[in-house]
Amino acid sequence: MLFPMPPSDTLYQALLDRDPAYDGQVWVCVASTGIFCRLTCPARKPLRANCSFHDSVAACLAAGFRPCKRCHPLAPMAAGEPVIQQLLAALDQDPARRWGEPDLVALGLDPSTVRRVFKRQFGMTFLEMARHRRLREGFTTLASGGPVIAAQLEAGFESASAFRAAFARLLGRAPGSLRQDALLRADWIATPLGDMLSVCDARHLHLLEFMDRKALPAELARLAKAAGGEIGLGRFDPSDQIRAELARFFAGSSARFDTPLALHGTPFTRQVWQALRAIPPGQTRSYGALAQDLGRPQAVRAVAQANGANQIALVIPCHRVIGADGALTGYGGGLWRKQRLLEIERGYRSPPPGLAPDRPQA
Template identity: 70%
Template sequence: MLFDLQDSDTLYRALLERDTRFDGQAYVGVTSTGIFCRLTCPARKPKYENCRFFASVGECIEAGFRACKRCHPLAPMATADPAIANLLSALEKRPEFRWREADIEAMGYDLSTVRRSFKRQFGMTFLEMARHRRLRDGFEALSEGSKVIDAQLDAGFESASAFRSAFARLLGRAPGSLGKSGLLLADWIKTPLGDMIAISSATHLHLLEFIDRKALKSEISAIERAVKGGLGLGSYAPTEQIREELEAFFAGRSAGFSTPLALNGTPFQREVWRALQRIPPGVTRSYSQIAHEIGRPAATRAVARANGANQLALVVPCHRVIGADGSLTGYGGGLWRKQRLLELERHYKTLDQSA
């Protein structure tokens, strides 16, 4: 059932009171800043005359508003849960803090409940999210030329072994083995749907994945074998280009990606990935439809496997493939991201139809 948007007076009162009943059902666009927020946003409240209210994220973007960086309206509708909202706020205030289970309990929350809530909403636990945040700080420090020990301490890792272990889980190697040179360079990209890792050569983008992608480590190893080159920290021109294009995509300005891509896969996989690139924003296809499009009508399962093996999230839009019955089916970046991406891209479909 579609949500019947309330009148502006009711919604403005909900904004002032941070009423969680409206979370995910109404959004406010602030004309004085060009930002749109959840009604539960902790930021300073705008004047009534500067507010426009919308029923969906897509409507906000279509009206020209950008997502708020405090309440993250593109992320899952999790702030209706006070525990999640408070823990996210605490993490934002102290990103370098080394969180433990005892700290969560000290805030009055049940560990198993918090664990289930974060796994359901974000695909990871709160402690995993906090480690990723600290790891990002360490990654960025190393990319800027800091020594490993300095990056470790700045990121809140008390021991060198913990820092090495965190890097190994993400990239498959210790931070000391990653210099600022290499045939491939890895860099961290922040997006409204979570942090991503981009790996590029001097000429092509080879990988773009959300950092919680379970297959990330094996994907990186496969790319190194394919190009016969080592991995360093930093960015080449393709990474900077995709960073700008992602910013434009999430801001609602453009769904076009022109960054040169390296499709590292079998001939069949590359054929499927090129078919994915032909799916317009705001449009979905089933695995069977893709199989017919490439002239392999009996290869539906192989198409699904190739779709899952895609290493270039968003730019090779495997999120636009859904089940024949209309269900979202799986997505390596998490179903909540897939749902958000499809909602965002409806805006671009509307633009194409009005052009």
Template identity: 65%
Template sequence: MFFDLPSHADLYQALLDRDDRYDGQVYVCVATTGVFCRLTCPARKPKPENCTFFATIGECIEAGYRACKRCHPLAPAADADPAIATLLAALDDRPDIRWSERHIIQMGFDLSTVRRSFKRQFGMTFLDMARQRRLREGFETLASGDNVIAAQHDASFDSPQAFRSAFARLMGCPPSALKAGGLLRVDWIPTTLGDMIAVSSASHLHLLEFVDRKALPRELARLRDFAKGDLGLGRYAPTDQIQSELAAFFNGASATFSTPMAMHGTAFTKDVWHALLTIPAGSTRSYSEIARDMGRPSATRAVARANGANQIAIAIPCHRVLGVNGALTGYGGGLWRKQKLQDIEHHYRPKSERLPA
């Protein structure tokens, strides 16, 4: 885990010094650029609050970061496996291709061998990597103010319609429904557990969800209705603030979230979310305990539903709620993420309460 690495301050100093003792052992992910680098990278150094450090390339890719084109952090892994080297080079050289299994076979590779190699090195398949890169590049093109045609080309989709369909599956609406600016603005945040979508107004954070959450399109649709259609691409200050606080959370610096949050729900649902905010980092509660503490001991199922309806992940810590027997249950971002969050929060417990990791 990350917390077995040297401290964030020590690693940041190593980044400033371009200390080659860490080359191949630690990588830095930069929240403001979405890129991960070697610590010896010659690029301009980011601010410390925008840096998260990982011991493996796979963790960086899983968190949604792209490899730096200056220091080429994928090169050692590629050198270790000719198939990986060839496919990564092809991915960079042919951004116009919509990669499929057919292309891999045409290049003379066995599908199962390639799948195992990429999963072993990076924690995802080659096709997963290619799809993630395409859709993210299209989203970023739209956010910069370009049109759907430009986004389609940058994302290497065969047609504007294909890009619109992929975008709509993620966002719950076609690209044309999200203009630049807006009362509420949508932006993309890379994190250590995968990319997230944030929606903010000028004063509050309204949504923070992982991009693969099934409920995300419905949640965005509700916010679009709330804003009377004025939902656009871009960001306000609350998105910058939550991105910085997420980076601090994942690098072990702070479990405090002070970004102003707008809660969209019934009075009971909001009461549950406020109860979640009282659970200290590193601690857990059961649904029945929350119901009892709220003075509603028979409302366990209602508490569970309200917990599942939370649309500001991590900052409103629904991941701290477990089943009555301590089992991981009901997390929209995936139970594997809930377990990862439990592992991370072990770091924030008082030392006297920590169990062996």
């Protein structure tokens, strides 16, 4: 088990409330139907006497239960929404398309429903996501030495001012201010859970964040100030190393990250980050347990603040910290990502002696 299971009565109430806090952590098996579901399943709620709870999909399958066809417990949480699957596929097919609400209506979709579903799952609307995808094309052009006007056209912006404003909202700085000879260089990395931005110098990784994180512009500004230099575009050796390690992580071959890190924080904050790195893949800790491990049992709030200040996602695995009751709690990259990361890392758990390790679910 990744965490002590809360009492069954607590989990049953979460099932009644469709509480998303336990997604990716607990599933319910319903004896009367022979199926298992997420606690957020929209189906009619079963009687308490017919419910049992398990901490893994494998346990539900081993008990003889079939996956629910309404909440899709074998799929990542975000993929359970048909409208998300439809629009993400359309975005992949034509990333340069300039999407608007009329395009959604033409597909037979209600823009307000699309906005609500994407905001709930990703923390941004579909139209914002489409703009991010277009900006990636412009970023790539700039990083390869292309002029701003070429990047603007590659990103599908007719207006130079609109391109500059969109770029500044995303990265906190205008495209023309990002030099290729800067001591800190940013690289755009596509992953199965969304685009990420790495910032490295010639020897260390300073930042790794999901591009849609609201705090990213402020983090970049603090980093530039702390490092005493501007941030430009391009790659160093650590940029290539973290890109390769992320590819292996998402491919299911390795959860090991050896890229050298530059840690910007107080001594206590860095101590918390080191404790996070000591949590094995496939396991979790509560804030209280981390405080105990550090010999500071009264410093739970300070541990939580240090966890939230982490700006090197995945490598410093703040996603492995959950609530004392097993709830996922907050995550800057979104709870849906936290749930999916924990699902992936179940495949990296150390098995009991004599058993083969689990493999990450597709």
